[in-house]
Amino acid sequence: MTFVILSGIFALAPPTGVHAFDTPNDGGGAITIEWQISADDETIEGYEIYRSEDGKEFEPVGFVGRGRTQYEDDTDDTKEYVYKVAALQNSQTAHSEPTPPIRSRSQWFDMTSANLLIGVIIFCSMILYFINQAKKGKALYIRKISGLDAVDEAVGRATEMGRPILYSMGIGRVDYIATIASFNILGEIAKKTGQYETSLLVPTSDPVVYTVAREIVKEAYATIGRPDLFDSDKVYFVTDSQFAYAAAVDGVMLREKPAANFFIGYFKAESLILAETGASTGAIQIAGTDQVTQLPFFVTACDFTLIGEELYAASAYISKEPLLLGAIKGEDLGKVVIFSALVIASLIGILTRFPILKLFQ
16 A cells, blocks of 8 residues: 655545547447556545546546446547546545547447357358259258148138138237238238139238238239239228127128138137137138247147247248248258257356366266
8 A cells, every 4th residue: 555645644646547448349429448546446435537528627427436447438429538537535536647538439340249240141141042042943841830731621621612711810910920920821821712712701900900911812812813803801800809809700700601710820818719619610720829828729729720930931831932941941050050059058168167077086
């Protein structure tokens, strides 16, 4: 401990080596001040940071306890600042020399996230590779999904019986992931129903979802060369009230007796009401949702249920489009790479903490 005695008063030793610099890897608006601790660090209360815009008038902007050697100050990128750091003990302060003027700036790249950038590049490269392979005609294997294999059977049964097909997307809004996935499946099912000239009923619970669903069905019929089959009255808005929507769809199932019911999208408590009513009519039922709490009801009351990521892979599975197939294969390989990396990292961590030699002692 260093003390300088002046007229009976102990003079504190100020912090040394004070320097300020623009905080790296940020969006601007911050300057970092670093220093070496005072020789009297063990006895002081802490360090007070002072800032000045003209280098003359300083004002305190922050305080840290003893033993600390860094402080980050919020700043304006349009101004330059000069800093001092003072050791503080009771009413005594020992100021350091001022720093040169410094200004904060935003960085183009956050280098601390370079590993994330590398991972994104690798992941995107895998997806692009498989898309290219699919476009060249190479067969890409996708695990068999029973619920989707039954789509042709459901459409065929409805055609033979002369009954319609009911497609419900639940009560989700247009920006829900399950609803977006359901849109893709709706388009493929609409193409199949158009090929067999089977009636397709699509009651919706949201005005925006209705508008999008209507255009998807219309475009699907146009894609297969049968725009004349589109009937705007069969894609309609019911209500945005949860149980009123369920009651309306139940009424459709009891009156129209559809041969196949599709419940694919975002569902809540109305899931069992819909599925049980559909089961009572004897229809083939295929369901899918990302709401884990509703899956048990669909599994119980429906013939086939899409679980987990099967809902998101369904459109690729049905359409066999190269873009979608390549994306699915690339994502699957990316998961394998991530899982392998986690396993290897875990093993390295275990072996580092518990060397192999100790395991055999």
